[in-house]
Amino acid sequence: MVLAAPAQAQAPAEVGQWASTMNWPISATHASLQPDGKVMFFGEFDDGLGPPRRWDPATNAISSLPVAGYNIFCAGHSYLADGKLLVTGGHLASHEGLADASLFDPFTGTWTRLPDMNDGRWYPSNTTLPNGDVMVISGEIDGVGDFNEIPQRYIAATKTWKNLTTAKEEIPYYPRMFLAPNGKLYFAGPGRETLWLDPAGTGSWKAGPKSLFGKRTYGPAVYMDGKVVFIGGGDPPTATVEMIDLAVAAPKWQYMAPMSVKRRQHNATLLPDGTVLVTGGSSGNGFDNAKKPVFLTELWDPGTNKWTKFSSNKIYRGYHSTALLLPDGRVLGAGGKNTKNGELFSPPYLFKGARPTVSSAPGDVAPGSTFTVSTPDAARIKKVTLIAIGSVTHAFDMNQRLLTLNFTKGNGSITVTAPSNNNVAPPGYYQLFLVNEQGVPSIGKMVKITIVSASSPSAATLPDP
Numbered sequence: 001m002v003l004a005a006p007a008q009a010q011a012p013a014e015v016g017q018w019a020s021t022m023n024w025p026i027s028a029t030h031a032s033l034q035p036d037g038k039v040m041f042f043g044e045f046d047d048g049l050g051p052p053r054r055w056d057p058a059t060n061a062i063s064s065l066p067v068a069g070y071n072i073f074c075a076g077h078s079y080l081a082d083g084k085l086l087v088t089g090g091h092l093a094s095h096e097g098l099a100d101a102s103l104f105d106p107f108t109g110t111w112t113r114l115p116d117m118n119d120g121r122w123y124p125s126n127t128t129l130p131n132g133d134v135m136v137i138s139g140e141i142d143g144v145g146d147f148n149e150i151p152q153r154y155i156a157a158t159k160t161w162k163n164l165t166t167a168k169e170e171i172p173y174y175p176r177m178f179l180a181p182n183g184k185l186y187f188a189g190p191g192r193e194t195l196w197l198d199p200a201g202t203g204s205w206k207a208g209p210k211s212l213f214g215k216r217t218y219g220p221a222v223y224m225d226g227k228v229v230f231i232g233g234g235d236p237p238t239a240t241v242e243m244i245d246l247a248v249a250a251p252k253w254q255y256m257a258p259m260s261v262k263r264r265q266h267n268a269t270l271l272p273d274g275t276v277l278v279t280g281g282s283s284g285n286g287f288d289n290a291k292k293p294v295f296l297t298e299l300w301d302p303g304t305n306k307w308t309k310f311s312s313n314k315i316y317r318g319y320h321s322t323a324l325l326l327p328d329g330r331v332l333g334a335g336g337k338n339t340k341n342g343e344l345f346s347p348p349y350l351f352k353g354a355r356p357t358v359s360s361a362p363g364d365v366a367p368g369s370t371f372t373v374s375t376p377d378a379a380r381i382k383k384v385t386l387i388a389i390g391s392v393t394h395a396f397d398m399n400q401r402l403l404t405l406n407f408t409k410g411n412g413s414i415t416v417t418a419p420s421n422n423n424v425a426p427p428g429y430y431q432l433f434l435v436n437e438q439g440v441p442s443i444g445k446m447v448k449i450t451i452v453s454a455s456s457p458s459a460a461t462l463p464d465p
């Protein structure tokens, strides 16, 4: 007798594959891909006082890093031009933030304390600006709804803070903020109200187009080629997805195809082939409903506006879970409340034949330039992407960003057009991927986007929303 295979057993080339669970010492509530391809993460509650950890995907080893000196749980984080991680605020108690800020240097594994911010910030968002400064927005000071209303700009050159005194505004915590092609910052939610922040001088806010659905609390939003895509979220959770193109004259939200299942507290991760992978979350009502876990992984392709169902993971990844794209093309799903483990997903593209190889690529790439990438696979390259290294917490990656680059094929190499300016590509480390006709990506090669001054495009080429 021959036993039938389970109905849902599908080939990894179709649905990808989750590897077995890795037990970790803390919940990876905050996780950042380092420029060296390792993952730095730190934990929730009192674990935020303890050592952050570093996981090496190549060896699976976990090491302890020095402590920051205060509780960095509930901080904001994004990368600077030189690859250091700016960590802003932290945890005194729930809804009570710290004013502390630090830099973590991933190359030396050391912390540098910065001057305190203007006040406490519990759940702030960091957004890296075209010149390498960082805008820090929101976070609670001393109780529920007591938001820090003065955005602050971290001046990278002097390691000091500047208050945006004319941009006082109540913005919800962990706002979904994005640097737009016009050099302004777009606050995409989670509510229907959206706003533009002009970071020039002491700052000013302006109303943006209302989004369509309503409150997408604990839903992720991602930036892809000038567009912001907001996926699910809300309570009760929604499966709906909407998108806005920030590069057009009159940006407007529009619905995209919905996910196959409602989710909140999930993660959205940009993949080398220009798609978005959605993992985890809960389809149940309430804050973090572990009784209605979503294990199904699914993928959105902006080219076709279609979702594809992939295989399911094993562990509930809701509140305090994170997900990161690794240079080898796998996606790490980790953390969750009191969930001290991680899982690795290999997308279908890792089962579709040989990967294109990058023989050499420049370490530094200046916006507005062209550069050469040596590859024996030049003839079969179909797409070239840059993905800024991820830095994620609370269902929002403040650093990841996907840019599709134009290129021409040569003999043994391709010539790639760099992003036009630092509004499109804020400075710092990105993974460069070559993707072949089968959709198989190369290993991500880390390149550093440098700062080109006078990055602001002319008013004639971009809208002033």
Ligand SMILES: [Cu+2]
Pocket: 074, 320, 394
């Ligand atoms: Cu939290």
